[in-house]
Amino acid sequence: MTIHQFYQPPLHWQQFEEFAVQLLAEVYDVPTAQQYGRSGQAQHGVDVYGRSRKHGLIAMQCKRLSDRDANNQPYPGGPITREFFFAEAQAIEDFPHAVSIWILVTTARRDTRVQGYAEELNEQWEKNGIDRTATVWSWDDCVSHLNSYPDLRKRYYRDVIQVNSVDDLDQMVLETISMAFNRTAFELPLHIETPDEFLQALQDTQRAVRTGELLDRKSRHVIRKSIGGWRQIHNRDWQAALGKIDKDLRALRAGVEHGLKDGSIRRTSNYLDFADRRKADELEELRSGCVRDLSAVLIEAGLPPI
Structure with a gap:
């Protein structure tokens, strides 16, 4: 019996189309497979x-979904409606060459409704x-193909293949969170932080802790992605510690936002100016506590501390 591994979909639609090629x-032994046209051109x-x-000629329509559930998985079916499916199928009638197989390849999980659309379409085509x-x-299905074709798997997921245990997965999540911090x-001391940048940094760090996604500060693109956030940690003690960090980050962010609203924290020359020293100490302790706890x-995981 062979145990197959699950793989996360590519992060960007361009990567997904390259993967589809x-x-x-x-799968079909088509060495000449290529992308058709470019963005802005009629692709039918x-x-x-x-x-x-x-x-004969095989054509693929790629649909990468951004809708995800609490476990960071694409929703089953996603926005692939019957109307969308049949509209895309109708579009290939204007493709300049005769298509023998048309494949809708998607990052959505397998769904009987969408499979039913394909069967309905096939019945219409046969009737006509x-x-x-x-x-x-x-x-x-893509994951099944990845597990069946070693070269394809190595080309796109060679880093993931190195994951051999739950300890490896825990380390991947921890490394991403560490980078976010x-x-x-x-x-820097709180009083020389710029409010907008500080709040954005807290939001980005929370996102990394919760989802495993790390954003580039300038481009806002995802630059690293682990298999989920702190809830995916298998070590229960570490999971509990990270859950507390997530809670403290939320309290820190809420404290700064509330202070800016009620005037206990002011923007002075674009820096945080605390009218209430006790409040500043409380927020500083929350921030320092997150760093200490992480x-x-x-250190316990054998990784460098913050």
Whole structure:
């Protein structure tokens, strides 16, 4: 019996389309598989295409979803409605070459409703004498292909392949959270922090702690992504410690926001100016406590402290 591994979908639609090219090349043995056109050009429901010796021309429409559930997984079915599915299928009628297989490949999880749309479409095509087959590759199907084709797996997920145990997964989450704390918001004294940048840093750090996604400070693009946030930590003691850090970060952010609203914290020359010294000490202790608690977990995990 072979145990298959799950893989997260690519973060960006461009990566997903590039992945689909290689997927088509491997699964249908289409070495000439390529992306069709570019953004802004009429693509007629086709993002990727290639000609198979056995099956003829195969066309793929790529649909990367951004909608995710509490576990950071794409919602089943997502926004793939019957109207969307049939509109995309109709668009390929204007494709300049005869398509024998049309595949909607998506990061959504497998869903019987969407599979039903494909069967309904195939019945319509057969009734109308159209020699073409429609199918849906959900992300579950993509994962199955990744587990079946080692070269494809190594090309896109060679770092993930190095994960051999729950301890490795815990380390990946901890490393991402550690990187999120490596910023001036957790180094400079509070009174020389700029309000907007400080609040943005707290928000980004909370996001990394909760979801495992780390954003670039300037571009706002995701630059690192682990398999979820603190709730995915398997070590119960570490999970509890990180849960407390998440709570304290929320309290720190709320304290600063509330202070700016009620005037106990002022913006002076674009810096935080505390009218209430006791409030400043409370917020400083919350911030320092987050760093101490995280450093303790990192040291126990064999990682460098903050």
